Amino acid sequence: MKLLLIRLCFATALFTVGTGHIALASKAAVILMYHRFGEGDLPSTNTTIAQLEDHIEALKEGGYTVVPLADVVSALNGAHSLPPRSVAITVDDAYRSFLTIGWPRLKAAAFPVTLFVATEGVEAGYSDMMTWDKILTLQQEGVSIGAHSHGHNHFPSLSAAAVNQDLARMTATFVRGLGVAPKLFAYPYGEASLADMTAVRDAGFTAGFGQHSGAVGPLANTFYLPRFALNEQYGSAKRFRLIIETVPLPVAAISPADPVLQQNPPTITIEVADSLSNLADVTCFGPTGAPLAVDVRANILSLTPMTPFPIGRTRLNCTLQSVDRITQGRWHWFGWQMIAGFESEGVAVHPRNR
Ligand SMILES: [Zn+2]
Numbered sequence: 179m180k181l182l183l184i185r186l187c188f189a190t191a192l193f194t195v196g197t198g199h200i201a202l203a204s205k206a207a208v209i210l211m212y213h214r215f216g217e218g219d220l221p222s223t224n225t226t227i228a229q230l231e232d233h234i235e236a237l238k239e240g241g242y243t244v245v246p247l248a249d250v251v252s253a254l255n256g257a258h259s260l261p262p263r264s265v266a267i268t269v270d271d272a273y274r275s276f277l278t279i280g281w282p283r284l285k286a287a288a289f290p291v292t293l294f295v296a297t298e299g300v301e302a303g304y305s306d307m308m309t310w311d312k313i314l315t316l317q318q319e320g321v322s323i324g325a326h327s328h329g330h331n332h333f334p335s336l337s338a339a340a341v342n343q344d345l346a347r348m349t350a351t352f353v354r355g356l357g358v359a360p361k362l363f364a365y366p367y368g369e370a371s372l373a374d375m376t377a378v379r380d381a382g383f384t385a386g387f388g389q390h391s392g393a394v395g396p397l398a399n400t401f402y403l404p405r406f407a408l409n410e411q412y413g414s415a416k417r418f419r420l421i422i423e424t425v426p427l428p429v430a431a432i433s434p435a436d437p438v439l440q441q442n443p444p445t446i447t448i449e450v451a452d453s454l455s456n457l458a459d460v461t462c463f464g465p466t467g468a469p470l471a472v473d474v475r476a477n478i479l480s481l482t483p484m485t486p487f488p489i490g491r492t493r494l495n496c497t498l499q500s501v502d503r504i505t506q507g508r509w510h511w512f513g514w515q516m517i518a519g520f521e522s523e524g525v526a527v528h529p530r531n532r
Contacts, residue, residue, distance in 0.1 A: 204259035205396035207250045208422050209266045211389060211405040215279035221410040227279060229413040234287045236419055237265060246322060247292040247362060251385040254400050265422055268387065268405060270294045270326060270364060272308045281316060294326035294364040294387075297351035310355040317356065324362040325352065325383065333365055333374040334438045335520050341374055345381045363387070368405075368515055369491065371438040375401040390493050392513030395426025397451055402437070404513045425505045427460075427496060427512035428452040434516075442518045443483040448496065450477045454510070455501060462496040472496075487518040 213223035215230055225233075237244055243261040247268060253260045267284065269276050272295045284291050293316065299307045308316075317323055327333070328348035333341055352359040361384045365374065368389025378386045378401060385400045392404035406412075406421045430451035434444055450457060457474055464470040465487050473480040479496065498510040 205253050206426050207245065207253075207260055207264040207266055207394045208424055209247065209250065209268060209387070209394060209403065209405040210421075211387075211407050212267070212269045212276075212280065213271055213409070214273045215275045217273075217275050218410075224275075224410055225280075225408050225413050226410060227283075229408075229410070229415075229418075230280065230283055232415050233408070233413070233418050234283060234289070236415070236422065237289070238287060240419075240422065242422060244287075244289040246290040247324070248322065248384075250394060250403075251362065251400060254394070254396065254398060255384075263422070266290075266292070268292045268294060268324070268364065271296060271330075272300055272313060273306055274308055274312075275306075277308055277312055277316065281319075281321065285319065290320065290322065292322040292324045292362060294324040294362075295352075295360075296326040296330040296366065297328045297348045297355070298330065300355065301351055314356060322362075323352075323356060323360050324364055324387075325349075325360040326364045327366050330366045332367060332369050332520060334369050334371040334517050338373060338377065341377045342381070345377065349381070361385075364405075365389075367491065369437075369517055370402060371517075372436040375399075388515055390513040390515040391421070391495055392511045393424040393426045395428055397428050397430050398426070420509065421511075423508045424511040425500060425508050427498060427510035428454075429512050432514060437514070437516050439487065439516050439518045442486045444487070444516065446479075446481040446483075446494070448479040448481075448512070450479065453477070454498065456498065460496055460498040460510075462494060464494060465492040470494075487516065489519045490517070492516045492518060 212225055214220055215225055216227045217224045242263045242265050245260060245264045245266055247266040250266050267289055269280060269291060272293060295313060300310060325348055328344045328351060349359045363378050363383040364387040370386060375386055385403060387403045387405055389407055390404045391406050394403055428451045429448055431449040433447040460472060460479060462470050462472050462481055464483055470481050470483055494514045496512045500506055500508050500510055
């Protein structure tokens with residue numbers, strides 16, 4: 179079988195079999211993603227105050243280092259190593275509850291935070307969003323500001339021209355509001371096609387972030403980095419303690435490389451770079467959350483789902499308990515998001531046909 183494996187961005191040429199665990203330890207991180215805090219009427223994007231306080235305690239007690247998100251990116255680009263058990267904290271959408279509930283607690287813990295702002299909502303003065311002066315205050319207090327588009331649209335549903343127009347509008351709005359444009363970008367809904375990743379890179383950003391789970395490692399595509407989403411359902415103490423302990427599954431390539439599926443169900447091939455002696459024990463979970471059949475041959479995982487993925491976002495999660503001497507017992511976790519079209523007035527529409 180001819181493997182059409184398109185290489186992901188290799189962050190370091192030094193990553194080779196045999197030195198894998200060294201690179202893993204020095205270039206690995208877990209990135210967390212929050213939205214709202216203490217807004218119990220919106221549980222799907224909210225984290226309760228009790229959950230947040232518990233997360234902060236877990237990070238303080240467990241030997242973790244909460245690092246600025248930009249440090250994760252510069253480490254992946256080869257500039258330096260990261261401390262063991264590095265965690266980065268991100269918050270999307272600039273809701274007021276970050277200012278009033280989230281930030282005071284994270285600031286007291288001296289944890290760096292990156293806030294991803296979609297500029298249209300701020301500019302329009304939506305009632306649950308912060309104004310520019312509040313965002314400026316946060317920036318002065320040490321919060322890093324990242325970019326999250328202008329209109330918060332589904333990028334893969336837009337034409338290339340519309341994506342570029344959105345990015346240009348966003349940048350101009352940031353310059354007006356903050357005097358400077360951010361360098362890190364989080365895709366709205368974590369949705370990006372390969373073309374969208376290229377557009378974000380060409381617009382001058384240094385990294386792009388999705389909303390798929392998984393630990394970041396030295397082989398990660400820096401324009402589609404995973405983040406673990408926290409909300410009331412997925413923010414329990416037990417799950418939080420599990421995800422901050424995860425380590426990367428060293429995936430060198432995935433096919434199809436474009437998250438926007440041209441074929442549904444897709445035939446998925448994942449090439450694992452490092453020699454993991456127990457790779458045959460990997461479990462991959464598909465759209466329903468149920469395990470998918472995985473054929474493991476040497477370092478290649480092949481998945482051939484029998485039923486089409488539902489219209490919209492589907493997340494793939496592959497996990498494997500580590501038997502490595504350093505990371506023993508922790509979970510290797512690779513996640514990826516795929517898009518099988520959008521609902522439009524009840525009709526499934528292919529992303530590029532809109
Ligand atoms: Zn958002």
